[in-house]
Structure formats: structure tokens, C-alpha cells
Amino acid sequence: MVEYHHKNRYCKAMQRLNHHHLFVFWTFAKTSxxxxxADSLSIAQSAVTSQVKLLEEALRLKxxxxxxxxxxxxxEDGRKVLEYAxxxxESSRELINWATKGSLSKKRTVRIGAISGLSxxxxxxxxxxxxxxxxxKFDITTGDQENLIQMLSDHRLDVVLSSRNADPDHKIQLHSHVITKSPLLFVIAKNAAPKSKKEITSLLEKHSxxxxxxxxxxxxELDAYLEKFKAVRIAGEVDDVALLRILAMRSGEIVIMPEMGVRNDIESGTVQVLSKLTTIEQRFYAITRQKKEPNPEVKFLIMKMKD
Structure with a gap:
């Protein structure tokens, strides 16, 4: 009898969960x-609000x-519902693909955000x-960190790649995985490099x-380190690693940047390393929503980078 009542309550809950209402809410989450x-689903705005409210009543959640x-x-409850949605x-798309094409495709998309200027x-x-x-397969969206984190919060991205930690005061819990680190280098274009090895102090007297x-x-830490050099002349401060790389190759001046961003140019001989800062490094993060396990593909990629 107890088992019967348990099954009966479960069946009634399933009857209350209208998948169309869930789909409307899921669509709303992508646009806020x-x-x-309403425009996306070709229905009235009043229908959107009423169907979302019906879903809230069925689940007894705000x-x-x-x-x-x-x-x-x-x-917060809405974000948990989105994980299930x-x-x-995703299963619905696989079912439709099987029904229309005769094969069950399990191809998944990893939605990646990358901050602008990232290596x-x-x-x-x-x-x-x-x-x-x-x-x-993967989709990569670039933008500023704040917008990408918002997309992550709204389940429009699975992970955000960044050179900066997530804001600990963000309205939802986020986890920043440090997946690699890169030391800072003093580099200069090969054709502007000194012919013989010189101390970085003497080079800073001649170059910006x-x-x-x-x-x-x-x-x-970098600013404190540079204060030790009396003659240092800072020509510019640049957040974009790609632009720092171009400056290293073309400006004829010294550039301080992460090794990760200029590694290929060092290997090809286009850029020469003048000095390496072993005590100051650039950290690179994969930021995910805080839960027991991230998206399986994202978890796999994080583990591969850490190996």
C-alpha cells in the first residue's frame, strides 16, 4: 500500500510537469x-508569463x-531546474534526430566562453x-568577463576561460579551476635584440x-618589481595578450608578457627572450558553475590541461 501511494504521488507530479511550460522557461533563461x-516562440508575451507561472505552481518553486x-x-531554484531542462x-533533440534520420546521434556541444584578448x-x-x-563539437564565444560569467550563470555557456579569477561576490557560486600557469618574460623582436647577452638593467636604460x-x-607584484629599476620607461599597459605579442614582434621595444602568449614566436626565432621572471606568473582559469561535477566534457578538458 505504501509503495502504491508513493507511485501515485510520483505520477501526479509527472502530470503537473508540463514539458511545454518547461520549454518556455528554458527559452526565457537564454534571453532573460x-x-x-515571446518573439522566439511566436506567442504572446502574456502567454510566456502565464506558462512560467504555471510551471512554478506545478513545481512549487520560485x-x-x-x-x-x-x-x-x-x-537559485530556477538554475537547478535549468540543469534538468x-x-x-538534449535527449529530445537526440530522439528527434533518431526518428527523422534513423540514427541516434549523441554528438554534444561544449559551449565555451573566452575573455577578449586571451592567449x-x-x-x-x-x-x-x-x-x-x-x-x-564546440562553440566559442568571446567577450568581457562580466558578460561571459552572466551567460555561464544563465546556462548559456558550460565554461569560461579566463586569465582572471571569478568574482567571489558573484550572485551564484562559481568554481575557478587553475589549469595552467605561465611565467612572465622580457622579450624583444629578434632584429632589435642585442648581439651579445646583457643584463636586463642595462637594456632597460635603452628601451621603453x-x-x-x-x-x-x-x-x-609586477609594479613592485619594476620599481627596482630607476630608468624604466613604461610606454604602455595592455590587457590584450595578442596585442602584446604584436608589440613584441614589431615595436622594437621590450615587452613583458606571459610565455604562453609568445611561445610559438620564441620557437620560430622571431622573438628573443631577454629575461625570465620566475617569481611572477600568469594564471589561466576554467570557470564553471559550482556543483559536484561540471559538464563531463568540460571536466575531461580540465583534467587533460592539468596532466
Whole structure:
């Protein structure tokens, strides 16, 4: 009798869970806009709000924080529901693919965010294990860290690659995985390099330098180190590692930058290393939503980078 009642309660719960209402909520989560959701689904905005409310009533959960009517936000419970919705609608896509094409495709998409200016070498090394994986593809979105973290929070991304740690005060719990570190180098174009080895102090008397900008995590340590050189002339501070690389190759001046961003040019002989800072380094992060286990593919990529 107890087992019967348990099954009966489960069946009633399943009846209350309207998958169409769940799909409307899932679509809303991608836009954070009732208007855009209505346009996307070709239904009235009033239908969107009413169907989301019906889902909330069925689950007995508050899925959307409507404190600010102009900017409704997904609640903590809403984000948990989205994790289940992602799985449900991924399975639905596989079912439709099997029904229409006669084969069950399990190809998954890893949605990656990368902050603007992030080392291309780092990005490539992260996605490299996926390149020959037939069952997985990847999408990469670039942008500023704040927007990418918001997309991660809204389940529009699976991971954010960054050279900066996640803000600990963010409204949802995030986990920053340190997956690799890169020492800072003093580099210069090969054709502007001294013919014989010289101390960095004497070189700084003849050259201006370009250094990482204010978003560099170890900026205080770098600034303190440079204060030891009386004649140092800072020509510019740059957050974009790709631009620092171009300056290293073309400016004829000294550039301080992570080894990761200029490794290929050192190997090809285009750029020469003048000195290496072993005590100051650039950390690279994979930021995920805080839960017991990240997306399986993301977990695999993080482990590969740490090996």
C-alpha cells in the first residue's frame, strides 16, 4: 500500500510537469526577456508569463526573481531546474534526430566562453582534445568577463576561460579551476635584440617597455618589481595578450608578457627572450558553475590541461 501511494504521488507530479511550460522557461533563461522569448516562440508575451507561472505552481518553486520587472533574473531554484531542462531537451533533440534520420546521434556541444584578448595558445591547448572527437563539437564565444560569467550563470555557456579569477561576490557560486600557469618574460623582436647577452638593467636604460594592464592578476607584484629599476620607461599597459605579442614582434621595444602568449614566436626565432621572471606568473582559469561535477566534457578538458 505504501509503495502504491508513493507511485501515485510520483505520477501526479509527472502530470503537473508540463514539458511545454518547461520549454518556455528554458527559452526565457537564454534571453532573460519575456518579450524576446515571446518573439522566439511566436506567442504572446502574456502567454510566456502565464506558462512560467504555471510551471512554478506545478513545481512549487520560485523560478524567476521579479523584484526588478525590467530585469527579471533566474532564481537559485530556477538554475537547478535549468540543469534538468538542459538534459531533458538534449535527449529530445537526440530522439528527434533518431526518428527523422534513423540514427541516434549523441554528438554534444561544449559551449565555451573566452575573455577578449586571451592567449590563443591557451585556448587551442584547452580545445585540442576535442578536435578529433567525433561525438563532440564546440562553440566559442568571446567577450568581457562580466558578460561571459552572466551567460555561464544563465546556462548559456558550460565554461569560461579566463586569465582572471571569478568574482567571489558573484550572485551564484562559481568554481575557478587553475589549469595552467605561465611565467612572465622580457622579450624583444629578434632584429632589435642585442648581439651579445646583457643584463636586463642595462637594456632597460635603452628601451621603453610594454607591460600587462590593470586586469593582470599579479599587477601589484609586477609594479613592485619594476620599481627596482630607476630608468624604466613604461610606454604602455595592455590587457590584450595578442596585442602584446604584436608589440613584441614589431615595436622594437621590450615587452613583458606571459610565455604562453609568445611561445610559438620564441620557437620560430622571431622573438628573443631577454629575461625570465620566475617569481611572477600568469594564471589561466576554467570557470564553471559550482556543483559536484561540471559538464563531463568540460571536466575531461580540465583534467587533460592539468596532466
Amino acid at each position: 526577456s519575456f518579450t524576446k522569448t 523560478l524567476i526573481d521579479r523584484t526588478n520587472p525590467r530585469r527579471p533574473q533566474i532564481s 538542459d538534459s531533458i531537451f 590563443r595558445n591557451f585556448q587551442f591547448e584547452f580545445i585540442e582534445p576535442l578536435i578529433k572527437e567525433e561525438g563532440v 617597455i610594454f607591460i600587462p594592464g590593470r586586469h593582470f592578476e599579479a599587477k601589484p
